[in-house]
Structure formats: C-alpha cells, structure tokens
Amino acid sequence: xxxxxxxxxxxxxxxxxxxxxxxxxxxxxxxxxxxxxxxxxxxxxxxxxxxxxxxxxxxxxxxxxxxxxxxxxxxxxxxxxxxxxxxxxxxxxxxxxxxxxxxxxxxxxxxxxxxxxxx
Amino acid sequence: xxxxxxxxxxxxxxxxxxxxxxxxxxxxxxxxxxxxxxxxxxxxxxxxxxxxxxxxxxxxxxxxxxxxxxxxxxxxxxxxxxxxxxxxxxxxxxxxxxxxxxxxxxx
Numbered sequence: 001x002x003x004x005x006x007x008x009x010x011x012x013x014x015x016x017x018x019x020x021x022x023x024x025x026x027x028x029x030x031x032x033x034x035x036x037x038x039x040x041x042x043x044x045x046x047x048x049x050x051x052x053x054x055x056x057x058x059x060x061x062x063x064x065x066x067x068x069x070x071x072x073x074x075x076x077x078x079x080x081x082x083x084x085x086x087x088x089x090x091x092x093x094x095x096x097x098x099x100x101x102x103x104x105x106x107x108x109x110x111x112x113x114x115x116x117x118x119x
Numbered sequence: 120x121x122x123x124x125x126x127x128x129x130x131x132x133x134x135x136x137x138x139x140x141x142x143x144x145x146x147x148x149x150x151x152x153x154x155x156x157x158x159x160x161x162x163x164x165x166x167x168x169x170x171x172x173x174x175x176x177x178x179x180x181x182x183x184x185x186x187x188x189x190x191x192x193x194x195x196x197x198x199x200x201x202x203x204x205x206x207x208x209x210x211x212x213x214x215x216x217x218x219x220x221x222x223x224x225x226x
Contacts, residue, residue, distance in 0.1 A: 035216070044206065044218055044219070044220045044221045045155075045157075045163065045206055045208075045218040045221075046218070047215075047216040047217065047218065049214075050214050059214040061215065062120075062215075095162055095163070097163075100168070103151070103168060103169065103210065104151075104210045104213045104214070104216075105151075105153040105165065105168045105169075105208065105210050106153070106155075106163075106165060106208070107165050107168075107174065108165075109162035109163055109164070110162065111162055112162055
C-alpha cells in the first residue's frame with residue numbers, strides 16, 4: 001500500500017526556521033517525483049515545487065522560489081520542506097504528494113502538516 | 120502560467136441529482152487535466168486523470184470529459200458522501216502545475 005506520512009503540526013513564531021517531512025512507503029521511492037502543495041486557511045491548492053528522489057532534481061513554482069527549500073534523503077525515503085525565516089503568511093496546511101509515473105498528475109497525497117505562525 | 124478557472128464557485132444540489140462542474144484553461148492543455156475531491160479535514164483525492172480516466176477505486180458515477188481548454192466533471196447521481204470541494208489541475212505545463220480555485224458542492 002502506498003503511503004505518504006507527514007510530520008506533525010507545528011506552531012512557530014515569525015522569524016523562526018522550520019523543516020517538515022514526508023516519508024514514503026509501499027513503492028519504489030526514488031522513482032517517483034514528490035510535490036509539495038500549500039493550502040491556506042479556507043483557500044484552494046497551490047503547487048509549491050517538486051523533487052525527484054533519485055537525483056534530487058528540484059523545480060520550484062516561481063511564487064515559492066527563494067522562500068522555501070525542498071530536499072530529500074532517499075536513504076530514508078523522506079522528503080522535506082523547509083523555511084529559514086517564517087512569516088505569519090506561511091500559516092497553512094502543507095501536503096506532500098506523489099506524482100504518478102504514468103503522467104505528471106498527483107496520484108497519492110500525504111495527510112497534511114498544519115503550520116501555524118503566530119507571535 | 121496557465122490559469123485554471125472553475126465554475127461555479129459553489130453549487131447547491133440535492134442527493135440523487137446529476138451535477139456538472141466546469142473547468143476552463145487559459146490556453147490549451149490537451150488532455151493533461153486531473154480532478155480531485157477534497158472533503159473537510161482531509162487531503163485531496165484523485166478522481167480523474169487524462170481528462171476522462173477514472174482513478175483506481177473511483178465509482179462509475181464520476182466521469183470527466185473535454186480537451187484543450189474546456190473540461191467538465193459530471194456526477195451522475197449525487198450521493199451524500201460526494202458533498203465536497205472539487206479541484207481541477209492542469210499538468211500540461213509541467214513542472215508548473217496549476218489548480219483551479221475549486222467548486223464546492225453543498226446541500
């Protein structure tokens with residue numbers, strides 16, 4: 001069974017750093033791109049970026065380039081999304097998701113990690 | 120960036136009704152279009168890919184159609200568990216996926 005299990009919710013202050021994780025199991029982890037998607041409270045889905053675990057090839061949405069860093073540790077089947085300095089506007093649910101090998105749509109989603117940034 | 124526009128934003132419907140949701144792309148995406156369902160407090164779930172192919176385990180009452188810039192998701196007979204938000208997504212312009220803003224089905 002394909003599973004993407006994300007780390008737990010976080011409460012942070014503005015200016016703090018954060019790294020959240022997404023562990024995959026039940027499939028050949030290094031062979032599938034992993035995407036990160038943001039959902040702000042009461043809003044829709046926004047694609048942030050994507051990484052290929054086999055070689056760490058990473059692509060970012062222009063809207064998020066420079067604001068977040070996506071990385072992967074293929075030895076433990078885990079992708080990461082990190083911020084060096086959080087803002088209140090980063091408060092959102094963050095999903096990791098697997099891109100299907102048959103076509104670049106998303107076929108599996110993690111359960112989401114809620115990040116709350118508040119002073 | 121390809122902009123995806125869904126209509127309507129909210130649709131009030133009753134169980135048993137047939138429903139059609141629309142999604143329009145700002146430029147052609149061929150058939151590189153997926154639909155997702157999101158229920159409150161849950162992650163999205165893939166319903167349709169390739170504009171018209173149902174994902175594994177998706178009931179036959181869900182169907183997708185269209186190509187180019189105009190797409191529809193049809194639910195032939197609404198069940199209570201279908202009340203949710205539905206998003207379309209283009210993946211033609213990979214890796215620059217874009218989502219529509221969503222259509223909420225409410226009772």
